[in-house]
Amino acid sequence: MGFFxxxxxxxxxxxxxxxxxxxxxxxxxxxxxxxxxxxFERRVQSSVKHRRLRYLLxxxxxxxxxxxxxxxxxxxxxxxxxxxxxxxxxxxxxxxRSFSMRYGDRMRDAKAQAHRVLNALPGRQLAQVIALDSRIxxxxxPENDRNILSAAIDSIQPNDRASSFGEFVRALRVMDQTTxxxxxxxxxxxxxxxxxxxxFRDLQLGPRTALTLHVIGNRNAPNWAxxxxxxxxxxxxxxxxxxxxTIAGWQTPAAxxxxxxxxxxxxxxxxxxxxxxxxxAQVEFLSFDVPYGAHKGExxxxxxxxxxxxxxxxxxxxxxxxxxxxxxxAGGRAREAFYYKTAIDSASDTGLVVQIAPVExxxxxxxxxxxxxxxxxxxxxxTPTARGLCAYVSGGGAALITLGxxxxxxxxxxxxADRIAPGYETQGVGSVDNQDPALLGVGRFDNVQFxxxxxxxxxxxxxxxxxxxxxxPLLVEESMGEGRILIFASTLDNETSDFPLHSSFLPxxxxxxxxLAGGEETPSSVTAGTPVVLRRARAQSAAAxxxxxDGKHELSLRDASQALTFDLDRNGFYEVQRANGRxxxxxxxxxxxxxxxxxxxxxxxxxxxxxxxxxxxxxxxSVDRETRPSSLWRYAMLLVLISAVxxxxxxxxxxxxxxxxx
Amino acid sequence: MPEAANRFLDPxxxxxxxxxxxxxxxxxxxxxAGLHRSxxxxxxQEFAEYRAYTPGDDLRHVDWNVFARTEKAYLKRYRGExxxxxxxxxxASASMxxxxxxxRKFDYSKFLASALVYLAHLQRDSAGLIxxxxxxxxxxxxxxxxxxLMRLLHAIDNAQxxxxxxxxxxxxxxxxxxxxxxxxxxxxxxxxxPDTIVRTVEPLRFRGSELILFHVLDPEEIEPQLGxxxxxxxxxxxEALEASPDYARTEYRExxxxxxxxxxxxxxxxxxxxxxxxxxxxxxxxxxxYFTIRQGRI
Numbered sequence: 001m002g003f004f005x006x007x008x009x010x011x012x013x014x015x016x017x018x019x020x021x022x023x024x025x026x027x028x029x030x031x032x033x034x035x036x037x038x039x040f041e042r043r044v045q046s047s048v049k050h051r052r053l054r055y056l057l058x059x060x061x062x063x064x065x066x067x068x069x070x071x072x073x074x075x076x077x078x079x080x081x082x083x084x085x086x087x088x089x090x091x092x093x094x095x096x097r098s099f100s101m102r103y104g105d106r107m108r109d110a111k112a113q114a115h116r117v118l119n120a121l122p123g124r125q126l127a128q129v130i131a132l133d134s135r136i137x138x139x140x141x142p143e144n145d146r147n148i149l150s151a152a153i154d155s156i157q158p159n160d161r162a163s164s165f166g167e168f169v170r171a172l173r174v175m176d177q178t179t180x181x182x183x184x185x186x187x188x189x190x191x192x193x194x195x196x197x198x199x200f201r202d203l204q205l206g207p208r209t210a211l212t213l214h215v216i217g218n219r220n221a222p223n224w225a226x227x228x229x230x231x232x233x234x235x236x237x238x239x240x241x242x243x244x245x246t247i248a249g250w251q252t253p254a255a256x257x258x259x260x261x262x263x264x265x266x267x268x269x270x271x272x273x274x275x276x277x278x279x280x281a282q283v284e285f286l287s288f289d290v291p292y293g294a295h296k297g298e299x300x301x302x303x304x305x306x307x308x309x310x311x312x313x314x315x316x317x318x319x320x321x322x323x324x325x326x327x328x329x330a331g332g333r334a335r336e337a338f339y340y341k342t343a344i345d346s347a348s349d350t351g352l353v354v355q356i357a358p359v360e361x362x363x364x365x366x367x368x369x370x371x372x373x374x375x376x377x378x379x380x381x382x383t384p385t386a387r388g389l390c391a392y393v394s395g396g397g398a399a400l401i402t403l404g405x406x407x408x409x410x411x412x413x414x415x416x417a418d419r420i421a422p423g424y425e426t427q428g429v430g431s432v433d434n435q436d437p438a439l440l441g442v443g444r445f446d447n448v449q450f451x452x453x454x455x456x457x458x459x460x461x462x463x464x465x466x467x468x469x470x471x472x473p474l475l476v477e478e479s480m481g482e483g484r485i486l487i488f489a490s491t492l493d494n495e496t497s498d499f500p501l502h503s504s505f506l507p508x509x510x511x512x513x514x515x516l517a518g519g520e521e522t523p524s525s526v527t528a529g530t531p532v533v534l535r536r537a538r539a540q541s542a543a544a545x546x547x548x549x550d551g552k553h554e555l556s557l558r559d560a561s562q563a564l565t566f567d568l569d570r571n572g573f574y575e576v577q578r579a580n581g582r583x584x585x586x587x588x589x590x591x592x593x594x595x596x597x598x599x600x601x602x603x604x605x606x607x608x609x610x611x612x613x614x615x616x617x618x619x620x621x622s623v624d625r626e627t628r629p630s631s632l633w634r635y636a637m638l639l640v641l642i643s644a645v646x647x648x649x650x651x652x653x654x655x656x657x658x659x660x661x662x
Numbered sequence: 663m664p665e666a667a668n669r670f671l672d673p674x675x676x677x678x679x680x681x682x683x684x685x686x687x688x689x690x691x692x693x694x695a696g697l698h699r700s701x702x703x704x705x706x707q708e709f710a711e712y713r714a715y716t717p718g719d720d721l722r723h724v725d726w727n728v729f730a731r732t733e734k735a736y737l738k739r740y741r742g743e744x745x746x747x748x749x750x751x752x753x754a755s756a757s758m759x760x761x762x763x764x765x766r767k768f769d770y771s772k773f774l775a776s777a778l779v780y781l782a783h784l785q786r787d788s789a790g791l792i793x794x795x796x797x798x799x800x801x802x803x804x805x806x807x808x809x810x811l812m813r814l815l816h817a818i819d820n821a822q823x824x825x826x827x828x829x830x831x832x833x834x835x836x837x838x839x840x841x842x843x844x845x846x847x848x849x850x851x852x853x854x855x856p857d858t859i860v861r862t863v864e865p866l867r868f869r870g871s872e873l874i875l876f877h878v879l880d881p882e883e884i885e886p887q888l889g890x891x892x893x894x895x896x897x898x899x900x901e902a903l904e905a906s907p908d909y910a911r912t913e914y915r916e917x918x919x920x921x922x923x924x925x926x927x928x929x930x931x932x933x934x935x936x937x938x939x940x941x942x943x944x945x946x947x948x949x950x951x952y953f954t955i956r957q958g959r960i
Binding site: 030031032033034035036037038039040041 | 757758759760767851853880883892893894895896897898899901902903905909913914917918921
């Protein structure tokens with residue numbers, strides 16, 4: 001027997017309290033008047049003799065209550081033979097269904113092996129079938145019905161996700177800790193090296209888990225694949241279009257491959273490329289013509305191999321004219337747009353052109369025709385303009401709001417109504433979050449000095465992306481309905497800062513422009529399993545829609561009206577219509593880690609097996625000797641409860657007696 | 663004694679009656695009713711004795727029938743003419759305030775004193791009162807005058823507890839006033855050395871007075887019941903002392919019994935009547951004792 005928290009045993013010292021109550025306090029009673037003490041004698045003996053404990057039963061109840069309470073907190077345990085627990089055994093049959101299992105007949109072989117494992121089990125043995133990719137899916141509950149288990153195995157189909165042994169072990173550990181059962185896990189798959197977690201400790205099995213690995217397929221199967229394709233998702237000028245594809249081979253000899261650029265199932269260009277043995281080669285397609293609209297593109301290699309699905313890499317591309325940005329300025333300050341417009345025009349890949357207008361004319365514009373709106377220190381907006389801009393942003397639009405003296409005079413930021421106050425006269429930039437999509441790749445704002453800075457008080461929930469040196473916000477993102485606002489606590493000219501004169505100004509303008517125009521949301525291709533945002537808030541009642549690679553609608557009615565995201569987990573093209581009405585063509589490719597079919601080496605797999613209980617069929621003796629701590633605090637608390645009730649009963653009885661005596 | 667009458671002699675019942683005059687009347691009437699005799703039995707109407715005529719005697723009291731037969735003049739004397747003086751000495755020390763039941767010893771003693779003076783009044787005896795503790799708190803000279811009864815009852819009613827008991831001083835003063843032979847009734851709990859008590863009261867006996875000691879004790883004082891060790895506080899001295907249940911059950915009882923026996927024997931040896939009264943007992947026992955003594959004086 002032991003204690004999980006032995007320091008709580010110090011609480012047993014509290015039994016001195018009832019002793020004091022019963023021995024000393026009870027003795028010190030109020031004097032009782034008596035007519036004469038001439039027949040009483042003062043004896044030391046009588047004093048000592050009668051300092052005896054009273055109400056021994058009540059005292060013992062109280063002492064027991066305190067001792068048991070201390071014991072309960074100390075959390076006692078006994079090492080029990082875990083025979084009863086470990087005699088119950090659950091067999092886990094886990095089948096890898098990741099993308100690599102599409103190779104040749106691997107999935108068929110894996111299912112056959114799973115059936116063999118199942119058939120080898122004793123008749124009443126509990127078993128559970130799970131499927132493994134980047135997640136764990138329980139295909140059955142623990143069952144001893146072989147028909148249900150076999151049907152579950154038969155239903156397993158390979159998908160386009162990557163497998164993760166770390167995730168598999170984590171699930172086993174949870175089962176080991178939460179079920180009082182001995183686990184016998186059988187993992188059936190191709191045991192790819194790329195499925196191993198970076199840290200071997202993530203493969204540590206639980207103490208009651210025994211793992212058997214069933215390796216399916218060739219250890220070093222050769223495979224070619226289109227590993228990556230780099231192409232802008234939006235093309236504004238076909239003459240500047242550039243597509244780069246990487247062709248990779250694993251366990252392959254040096255060979256030549258024909259690489260084709262396919263657009264809408266039409267091959268528009270082909271090249272031969274020599275791929276070194278187990279190496280990579282790059283192919284570029286330049287200045288190819290893309291018609292207006294969204295298109296399904298592919299890079300294919302030929303001839304195809306035993307894993308044909310990674311011999312083509314899907315991507316989406318959209319040809320469109322540059323989108324307009326409305327730059328609104330306060331009357332008489334037209335030159336303030338100069339730096340911003342110049343920066344946008346310089347960054348041609350943004351696909352944006354700037355239209356400049358005084359804010360007084362803003363009400364005449366249809367804001368929905370603009371990618372976003374820039375409010376450059378416009379001060380107070382008139383009501384129709386403010387209302388129109390709010391409706392535009394809330395409906396999915398975007399705005400860049402810059403703050404200067406005119407806005408400070410009003411005291412509030414347009415649209416967001418955040419409060420502003422004067423800040424330090426001159427200061428630099430403190431910190432910049434370069435991982436934020438709005439400033440991704442922008443770099444630091446070194447040596448930029450801002451004068452007459454403002455202290456912005458953003459709303460709760462706003463994201464501060466950059467800060468001044470004094471810690472006050474410089475760039476803040478706030479949500480407004482389906483849209484978003486970037487608030488820049490300075491202007492975009494050289495009146496209040498020297499920012500436009502620094503090299504960081506151009507990437508800042510280009511990246512925030514891309515971000516606000518929504519360009520970052522539609523990469524040309526995403527890995528299977530990537531979620532796509534359907535709506536920003538559940539309150540958005542308009543329905544979303546997703547059409548899968550097979551042309552079927554993927555969302556149920558409930559999901560169409562309520563789901564915030566949808567996982568794109570199949571190779572091919574998805575047509576997504578968001579709740580705000582925006583349509584996207586999303587290309588999805590299988591995780592290319594799955595294309596490397598190299599099996600983990602035998603030593604690593606053996607080490608992995610040995611992290612668990614290696615005795616798959618323990619001898620009866622070893623089962624009986626196995627012990628595990630079993631906590632007794634529940635029993636202690638039960639006894640505390642019983643003692644408390646008995647103490648109450650006895651105490652009330654004695655109290656009644658004392659009152660009667662008094 | 664009938665139950666109905668006896669019921670009114672129960673100290674607990676008497677404690678609920680307001681007014682000592684009513685209590686005294688209730689007690690005495692109930693007591694006498696229990697005797698089945700007239701309250702005026704023998705007093706003044708009943709023949710007591712003959713006495714030889716001496717010059718100066720009132721000729722109206724000469725029994726002429728005896729003179730006719732014997733030619734000797736005798737005076738006929740009646741009981742009423744044997745009136746005596748009754749002096750009640752009431753201990754008002756703090757220890758008399760003790761009680762374990764419904765009635766304090768002091769209240770019980772007041773009932774008794776009231777009943778005695780009322781009974782004396784009925785017998786046409788002159789009655790007086792001394793209330794004392796360590797000093798004389800109140801003193802009413804014995805008298806048979808009109809209104810004496812009410813004065814006595816009023817004095818008994820107003821008697822307050824003092825502090826300690828000291829028999830010597832009150833009895834010294836009593837000796838100054840009590841020139842005439844009579845009956846002295848001392849009502850006390852006698853928490854004092856029996857020798858001291860007897861030595862103090864004995865001189866009265868030498869003067870021909872009858873002396874009755876009514877020893878009033880609470881049952882708890884005779885047989886204390888301590889369920890647990892207790893801190894006892896002396897009501898007279900404020901001295902505190904821890905007492906154990908064992909001691910109270912054994913040694914104390916032996917000591918108080920020895921005290922009572924010692925006091926009884928020493929009093930009897932000195933020709934003093936002694937009577938122990940427990941406050942849970944009816945008052946008629948005390949009255950009967952007095953009555954017996956009173957008859958003996960006729």
